[in-house]
């Protein structure tokens with residue numbers, strides 16, 4: 001990791017100095033951290049559940065009948081959100097396939113009221129291109145919407161002056177699960193629909209509710225993730241020798257760096273019980289899955305060790321330990337350390353983008369970069385709501401202002 005090491009070390013050392021007085025020298029902290037690791041290893045602290053993208057040949061015919069059959073979609077993943085205050089908890093299976101022109105998608109979620117997906121939000125729900133489905137006594141309604149604010153409102157595109165671009169829709173209720181299917185153009189030409197591009201990753205949010213009231217907030221589950229659309233001209237199987245040593249190093253590094261974020265936010269959630277941490281820990285899991293696609297595709301050895309706080313790369317391990325120690329002082333410190341980590345992540349992803357030629361890997365990095373910028377905005381906003389103005393620690397002020405504004 002020679003190329004990445006100085007960047008991290010510089011930042012780690014200056015971070016550790018400015019945030020905390022020489023964490024390395026403070027033995028009590030290490031004892032706490034060792035106890036923390038023992039707690040994790042004892043199984044008391046579970047990492048968030050891992051959504052895996054399953055791929056298969058979409059050889060079957062697509063029909064909007066509310067039945068997701070064996071070979072109807074080329075990709076699927078199951079996202080899970082646990083029960084907690086205000087949410088009964090549940091899962092959402094998203095299945096999709098695309099060709100050069102159309103996206104075909106199914107949502108199968110724990111819900112009796114509505115299920116929904118939103119493409120490419122700029123922050124929380126804001127600017128998400130939403131598809132929201134209802135099944136009521138056998139009648140199915142699937143709406144093409146757009147969220148104009150962070151907590152909605154999400155209005156039908158037609159109300160906002162756009163068009164309804166869902167070409168075929170269907171759905172059904174199956175016990176406690178609602179299933180909807182829809183087809184739309186990748187590029188509908190409507191300014192309230194995001195342009196989806198074959199081969200590209202798109203960030204998304206999802207939510208579900210037991211109330212069939214369109215304006216009643218999700219009360220079953222919500223979450224976020226990344227979807228990758230298939231490229232139309234499937235590339236020949238990739239081999240590791242298609243990448244340079246530096247590119248391989250970058251992929252393995254970013255894979256573990258995303259795990260630092262996941263484990264850190266999970267640890268902060270266990271400490272402070274703030275939902276932003278559990279939400280973003282889940283999101284980081286989907287970032288880890290996204291870069292795992294490149295690890296698998298190029299036949300690389302996955303460096304990830306599943307246990308929370310355990311890393312193959314010792315530079316990342318040190319960064320995790322130091323951020324954990326500094327953030328555990330208070331909610332404010334945890335939010336600031338998380339924002340600082342997202343800044344580092346942005347810089348590292350930009351650095352990898354500058355040295356990577358492989359188009360598929362670049363697309364993954366771009367998806368992760370959009371995710372990190374979104375997370376930085378979330379932490380900065382949460383601090384603002386506590387009356388605290390976050391001062392960037394790593395990004396220059398121009399890039400920082402552009403990211404959060």
Ligand code: HEM
Nearest residue numbers: 116117118124151152205206207214215216217222223279
């Ligand atoms: C039906 C009307 C809706 C209302 C009133 C609403 C309101 C809210 C509110 C108040 C929050 C802040 C967190 C909380 O209080 O639990 C939130 C977060 C969220 N909502 Fe909605 N929402 C609605 C629909 C949707 C839909 C349709 C989606 C999915 C497409 C969605 C996805 C999300 C996500 C992913 C978050 C978490 C954002 C984050 O923490 O980054 N919401 N919503």
